[in-house]
Amino acid sequence: MAGLMPAAGLSISLDVRAWWTWLTVGVLVCLGYPLLPGGSLGSTLVYTGLGLAAVLVIVAGVWRNQPPNPRSWYLFAAGVLTFVTADIVYEVSGRILGYPPYPFWDDALYFIAYPMVLAGLLGASRGRRRPGRTRDLAGAIDAAVIAVGVGLVYWVFLIQPTLTDQSTPIHVRLVSVAYPTFDVLMCTVVTRMLTRRDSRSPAVLLLAAGCLANLGGDVVLTLTESFTTYSDGVIGSGFLLGYVAWGGAALHPSMRQGNRPAGPATGDFHRGRLSLLAACTLLVPAVLFIQGIRQDEINWMAVGIGAVALFLLVLARLAGFVGQVREQSVKLEDLAMRDDLTGLANRRLFEQSVTAAVAGGEAQVCLLDLNGFKIVNDLYGHTIGDRLLIEVAGRLTTAMRGDDMVARMGGDEFAVLVAGGIAEGDAVVRRLSDALRQPISVGGHELLVAATFGVADTAGTDDPVEVLRRADVAMYAAKDAGSRQHRRYSLDLDDRAGEAARMGVDMRMGLDTGQFRMVYQPIVALPEGRTRYVESLVRWQHPDRGMVSPAEFIPVAEQNGLIVELGEWILRTACDQFVVWRETHGSDAPQRISVNVSARQLNEPGFVAVVADVLECTGMPADHLIVEVTETAVFGGGTAVQAVKDLKALGVRIALDDFGTGHSSLGLLQTVPVDVLKVDKSFVDNLTMAGRHAVIATALIQVSNGLGLTAVAEGVETAEQAAELHRLGYQYAQGFHFGKPAAEPDFQFHGTAVVVG
Numbered sequence: 013m014a015g016l017m018p019a020a021g022l023s024i025s026l027d028v029r030a031w032w033t034w035l036t037v038g039v040l041v042c043l044g045y046p047l048l049p050g051g052s053l054g055s056t057l058v059y060t061g062l063g064l065a066a067v068l069v070i071v072a073g074v075w076r077n078q079p080p081n082p083r084s085w086y087l088f089a090a091g092v093l094t095f096v097t098a099d100i101v102y103e104v105s106g107r108i109l110g111y112p113p114y115p116f117w118d119d120a121l122y123f124i125a126y127p128m129v130l131a132g133l134l135g136a137s138r139g140r141r142r143p144g145r146t147r148d149l150a151g152a153i154d155a156a157v158i159a160v161g162v163g164l165v166y167w168v169f170l171i172q173p174t175l176t177d178q179s180t181p182i183h184v185r186l187v188s189v190a191y192p193t194f195d196v197l198m199c200t201v202v203t204r205m206l207t208r209r210d211s212r213s214p215a216v217l218l219l220a221a222g223c224l225a226n227l228g229g230d231v232v233l234t235l236t237e238s239f240t241t242y243s244d245g246v247i248g249s250g251f252l253l254g255y256v257a258w259g260g261a262a263l264h265p266s267m268r269q270g271n272r273p274a275g276p277a278t279g280d281f282h283r284g285r286l287s288l289l290a291a292c293t294l295l296v297p298a299v300l301f302i303q304g305i306r307q308d309e310i311n312w313m314a315v316g317i318g319a320v321a322l323f324l325l326v327l328a329r330l331a332g333f334v335g336q337v338r339e340q341s342v343k344l345e346d347l348a349m350r351d352d353l354t355g356l357a358n359r360r361l362f363e364q365s366v367t368a369a370v371a372g373g374e375a376q377v378c379l380l381d382l383n384g385f386k387i388v389n390d391l392y393g394h395t396i397g398d399r400l401l402i403e404v405a406g407r408l409t410t411a412m413r414g415d416d417m418v419a420r421m422g423g424d425e426f427a428v429l430v431a432g433g434i435a436e437g438d439a440v441v442r443r444l445s446d447a448l449r450q451p452i453s454v455g456g457h458e459l460l461v462a463a464t465f466g467v468a469d470t471a472g473t474d475d476p477v478e479v480l481r482r483a484d485v486a487m488y489a490a491k492d493a494g495s496r497q498h499r500r501y502s503l504d505l506d507d508r509a510g511e512a513a514r515m516g517v518d519m520r521m522g523l524d525t526g527q528f529r530m531v532y533q534p535i536v537a538l539p540e541g542r543t544r545y546v547e548s549l550v551r552w553q554h555p556d557r558g559m560v561s562p563a564e565f566i567p568v569a570e571q572n573g574l575i576v577e578l579g580e581w582i583l584r585t586a587c588d589q590f591v592v593w594r595e596t597h598g599s600d601a602p603q604r605i606s607v608n609v610s611a612r613q614l615n616e617p618g619f620v621a622v623v624a625d626v627l628e629c630t631g632m633p634a635d636h637l638i639v640e641v642t643e644t645a646v647f648g649g650g651t652a653v654q655a656v657k658d659l660k661a662l663g664v665r666i667a668l669d670d671f672g673t674g675h676s677s678l679g680l681l682q683t684v685p686v687d688v689l690k691v692d693k694s695f696v697d698n699l700t701m702a703g704r705h706a707v708i709a710t711a712l713i714q715v716s717n718g719l720g721l722t723a724v725a726e727g728v729e730t731a732e733q734a735a736e737l738h739r740l741g742y743q744y745a746q747g748f749h750f751g752k753p754a755a756e757p758d759f760q761f762h763g764t765a766v767v768v769g
Contacts (some may be wrong), residue, residue, distance in 0.1 A: 013037055017594045019297050019608060019731040021521050024525070026309050028265065030263055031216065031260055031263040031264050031265075032603050034069055034256070034259055034260055034263055035256065035260045035265055036064075038252075038253075038255075038256030038259065038260070039253070039656050041058065041062055042249045042252045042253045042256060042425060043249070043250060043251045045058060045059070045245075046245045046246050046248075046249050047460060050245055051106075055248075055454060056103045056412065056651060058189045059099065059103070059248055059252065060096060060099055060100050060103065061470070062252050062255055062256070062400065063092075063095065063096035063099055063255050063733050064096055065087055065251075065259070066092060066096075066255035066256065066258060066259040067092050069257055069259035069262060069263060070085070070088070070089040070092060070258060070262040071086070071089050071262075071287060073259070073261075073262030073263040073264075073267070073338035074086060074089065076263075076269035077262070077265060077267050079136070079268055080269050081136060081138065083132075083135070083269075084132050084134070085132065085135075085136050085262065086132075087128055087135065088131075088132025088133060088135075088136050088258075089132070089133040089262075090128055091125045091127075091128030091129035091130075091131075091132055092125075092129060092255070092258060093212060094121055094122075094124055094128060095121075095122065095125045095127035095129065096166045096255075097121055098118040098119075098121035098125060099118070100538075101117050101118040101121060101450065102116075102672075103117040105117070105118065112723060113426035114184070114187075115183065115187040116186060116733045119187050120192075121252075122191075123190060123194075123587050126194040126197070130194075130197055130201050130664070132199060133201050133205065133219055133223065133336045134201060134204065134205070136219065136261075137205040137216045137219055137220075138447050144559045147290075149332060150329065150332050150333070151204060151207040152204065152334075153325055153328055153329045153332070154203065154207050154289060154329065155201075155203040155204040155207060156200070156291070156325050157289055157292050157322060157325045157326060158199065158200060158289075158292050158331070159197075159199065159200035159203070160318055160321045160322055161195045161197060161293065161296075161494060162199050162200075162291070162295075162352055163292075163320065164291070164295055164296065164299060164318035165197070165299060165647065166192045166193075166196055166294055167311075167314050167318075168299050168315070170348070170738050171189045171192055171193070172311060172314065173295075175189055175304040189645070191230060192230075193556055194230075194232050195227055195764035198226070198227050198657060199225055199227060201223065202223045202224060202227070204222075205219065205220050207218055211431060213264075213266040213267070214261075215262075215264045216261070216266060218257045218258070218260045218261035219257070219261045221252075221256060221257040221591060222255070222256075222257030222258040222261065223253040224252065224254075225250050225251070225254035225257060226251060226252040226254035226372075228248035228250050228492065229247050229248075229251045229254070231285045231709045232246075232247050232264060233247055234297065235473050239370075240341075240406070245494070255325070264466065265678050267467050267473060271385030283555045289326070289329070289617060291324060291716060293322050294698070295318075296318055296322060297316060299315060299318075306394075306577060329715075343564075344609050346615065349648075351419070351420040353398055353401060353402065353420070354402055354405035354420050355405070355420055356409070356420045356426075356564060357417055357418070357420075358419060358420065358421075359421045359422060359427075362417065362420065362421065362427050363476060363480065365417050365419075365429055365476075366476040366479060367476040369429055370470050370473075370474055370475070370476045371432060371474070372431075373433060373470075374431070374433055374470055375430065375431050375432070375479075376430045376431075376432060376433070376434070376436055376437030376440065376467060376469050377427065377428070377429055377467070377468050377469070377480060377482075377483045378427065378429075378440055378444070378446065378465055378466070378467045378485075379421070379425065379426075379427050379465070379466045379478050379480075379483040379484055380402065380425070380426050380428070380463040380464065380465045380466070380487070381424060381425050381463060381464050381468075381487060381491070381643075382402065382424040382426075382461055382462075382463050383427075383461070383463060383464060384462070385397065385423075385424035385461075385649075386424075386484070386615070387650055388459060389650075390650020390652075392455065394459060395455070396454055396455045398450060398456065399454045399455060400459060400461070401420070401424065402428070402645075403451070403452045403454060404420070404448065404461060405426070407452075408426060408444060408447060409447070410447065411443040411444055412428065412440070413430075415431065415585070416428060416429065416430050416431075416440070417429040418724050423433040423473060426463075427483075428440055428444065433469070434469060434500075436600070437467045437469060437500075438467070438500075438618070439527050440467075441465050441467060441498050444465065445463070445465070445497065446465070446543055448462065448463055449459050456525070461499065462492045462497065463483075464487055464497055464498075465487065465490060465497060466483045466484060466485070466486030466487025466488070466490055466499055466500075467486055467498070467499070467500045467501065468480075468482035468485075468486055468501040469501075469502070472728050479637045480502040485501060485505050485506060485509050485524070486500060486501040486505060487499070488509070488571075489505045489508065489509075492567070495496055501536055512568050512571070512572075515565060515568045516568055516569075516574065518554060518572050519552075519565060519568065519569060519572075519578070520648055522552060522554065523574070523577060523578060527553055527554060527555070528550055528551070528553075528578070528581070529550075529551050529553065529580065529755065530548055530549070530550060530551070530585050530586060530589065530755065531550075531551055531604075531753035531754055531755055532546040532547065532548055532549065532586075532753060532754065532755070532757050533546060533547045533641075533752065533753040533754075533757065534546055534602075534750050534751045534757050534758075534759070535547060535602075535606075535724055535744055535745070535746045536744065536746070537744055538734065538737065538738040538742060538743055538744065538745055539734075539735075539738045539764070541750060541759070543602055543750075543751075543759045544602060544603050544604070544743075544744065545602050545603060545604045545605065545760075546605050546606070546640065546757060547605075547606045547640070547746065548582060548585075548586035548605060548606060548607045548608070548609075548751075549562070549608075549753045550562060550578070550582050551753075553733075566610075570610060572610075573612070575610050575612050575613060576612060576613055576616050579609060579610060579613045580626075582607060582608075582631065583607050583623065583626050584626050584629075584630070585621070587605070587626050587627065587630040587632045588630055588638065590605040590632060590636065591606075591630050591631060591632050591639075593759075597759055601759060602636065602759065603636070604635075604636035604638050604665065604690075605636065605638065606637075606639070606640050606667055607638070607639060607640065608640045608641075608669065609640065609641055609645075611641075611642070611644065611645035611646075611652060614641065614645055614651065614652040614655045614656065615650075615651045615652055618623035619655055620655055620659055622663070623639070623662065623664065624662055627662070633663070634663030634664050635662050635663045635664070635665060637665065638664070638665045638666070638667050638687070638688060639656075639664055639665070639666055639667065640667040640668075640669045640690065641656060641666065641668065641669060641684075642665070642668075642670055643669075643670065643671065644667050645681060646680060646683075646684050653683060653684060656684055656685065659683055665687040665688065666684070666685055666686050666687050666688070667686070667687065667688035667690055667724075668680065668681075668684065668686045668689055668690065669690045670690065670692045670726075671689045671690055671691055671712070681715075681721075682721060686721060687721060687722060688714065688721065688722045688723075688724060689715075689721050689722070689723045690718050690724045690726050690746075691709065691712050691713075691724065691725045691726060691742075692726060692727075693726045693727025693747075694727075695708050695712065696709070696727050696737070696747075697727065699733050699736050699737065700730075700733060700736050706740075709740060710740050711738070713740055713741045713742055714741075717741065722743070722744060723742055723744065723746065724742075724744040724748065725737045725742050725744070725745045725746070725747075726745075726746050726747075727746075728745045728746065728747030728749045728750065729747050729749050730749055731749060733747075733749070734749060734750075
């Protein structure tokens with residue numbers, strides 16, 4: 013394809029050059045034609061020569077551009093050739109007989125040419141018809157309105173007076189009225205060409221311009237006193253300009269695309285079209301006004317027929333327009349009530365449906381949220397995520413009955429509305445769970461999707477907002493439960509949700525008023541027990557609640573997002589304190605300080621920049637900071653793992669907390685740049701007893717040593733545990749045996765760290 017592009021560009025360039033050359037030369041000839049002596053041989057040769065040249069140019073343009081409707085173009089070219097032949101007959105007969113006879117064979121040729129030209133114009137200007145596309149009835153009615161209006165003017169002021177002129181032979185009168193009749197038809201065709209949807213390409217506009225030039229010449233010619241006074245000059249120049257425009261239309265490259273595929277017929281009432289239709293309807297009173305001024309006998313029959321015809325056409329046009337507006341209104345309303353991605357009902361339509369269901373009787377509302385959808389987006393991109401949502405929407409819809417409603421509420425949250433009681437609601441959850449049980453194939457990936465469900469009914473309330481709130485509370489309660497995928501609303505859930513909300517408010521106040529404080533727990537070296545590192549831990553001293561456990565407020569902070577602000581405060585406070593200790597205690601101060609970071613923080617945009625800013629502001633070397641992350645925080649990969657890698661690139665050391673308790677712990681060591689493994693307390697508790705815990709602890713230290721990592725045993729509470737850990741090869745340990753978390757821990761030598769047997 014790349015090799016063909018220059019050739020295609022050269023072809024288009026040559027076509028444009030030929031088109032401009034033809035138009036330029038043709039217009040210059042038209043401007044110079046009135047300067048030639050009227051009736052001279054030179055003017056005759058120029059006139060007929062330019063007409064023949066236009067025919068050749070049209071044929072060459074059709075052959076060159078290969079339009080999708082070549083038959084219409086060739087029919088049009090044949091009509092133009094017939095026009096030129098009639099011109100030649102007119103000129104030759106005038107020179108042989110001494111005057112142009114009327115009527116004569118040239119008139120017959122003109123009458124043959126007109127239908128060919130008009131039919132060819134309609135076909136050549138028509139775009140490709142799309143399968144199933146409705147006809148543009150509105151455009152046809154508009155053309156008919158203009159034809160009736162213009163036809164009325166022609167009839168009253170030209171055709172009828174000519175027909176009723178008894179001083180002229182009947183065959184002369186018939187020929188005389190044929191020309192204005194064809195003019196009315198040409199005006200109608202031009203209107204139809206220009207009112208078609210998506211058909212106003214340069215080629216079509218040039219065709220219309222040529223018709224208007226020809227029509228203008230006929231109108232001016234008709235207004236002369238008699239045909240015998242006709243001479244070339246300005247009038248002939250108008251006809252020549254029509255030939256030039258038609259040739260330019262065939263040469264223009266836009267005709268090879270078929271003037272663009274015609275779109276759906278809309279019949280828009282834009283300002284230009286409305287003005288044109290209004291002007292045509294005003295022709296009836298204008299005719300009456302002019303006849304009244306001239307004191308002519310008013311042709312009531314023609315005026316009446318024209319007025320009725322215009323009225324009916326305009327009425328049909330307005331009826332079609334009103335119907336179209338109604339149809340579009342229904343479509344817009346449907347679009348406003350549908351989710352763009354999945355085609356399901358959106359939140360607005362679902363809420364309206366819930367309102368109707370609550371008013372009509374018992375109903376069940378189920379909200380469900382996809383688990384791990386963010387991980388899919390992070391790992392595979394938003395395109396795969398969107399396709400997954402579409403597949404999930406299809407499965408949910410298939411699982412429901414015909415009267416049930418499935419909606420997408422936003423993001424990865426869906427909702428279902430079912431008429432009936434508790435049994436129906438529980439059955440819905442089972443069907444939806446089964447629908448999502450099988451893996452979903454998207455973009456070459458087999459994705460296993462689970463969901464958390466919250467169900468509520470209308471018992472005790474007629475407020476649809478309350479029903480949705482209850483379902484939402486139940487869904488988040490199911491999320492908090494972890495292992496439970498389904499939760500039905502009960503009153504006690506409101507108490508829990510209310511407590512979480514109140515705690516969130518208190519946390520906000522606590523951050524603003526300084527209620528949080530930091531404590532630090534030593535991490536010692538075995539066997540001597542000297543403090544090497546400290547772990548930063550946050551505590552909350554509430555004025556009314558007292559000391560609030562991190563196990564209570566950290567989950568709430570994760571849910572409401574305050575963990576981001578709290579985590580930054582912890583990081584800054586810990587780093588400031590570490591710098592103070594290094595300045596105060598010198599070599600007795602801990603070598604490093606660790607700070608726990610949540611999954612929410614790792615996925616927060618700009619988190620790594622926050623860490624870098626803290627290190628710069630405090631003047632703390634990056635390799636003195638240890639960031640502790642849990643296995644679950646980085647298990648999904650994506651943004652969280654990238655954040656860890658970026659921290660590692662800064663020089664920060666990474667610790668994997670609670671190692672051995674999460675999913676695919678060993679697999680994480682291949683993807684996450686870890687420096688420290690913190691062995692979970694559960695493997696230390698029964699370490700002194702023979703059994704699997706001792707075996708696991710041994711395996712973990714071997715893995716750590718094999719990978720060149722530092723292992724830290726957590727939760728050491730006795731000297732016996734410390735001694736056994738040292739025997740197994742552990743060099744660092746942490747726990748109450750070495751010191752409880754304190755604002756100012758003791759950095760002195762812990763001589764009783766290990767019991768020597």
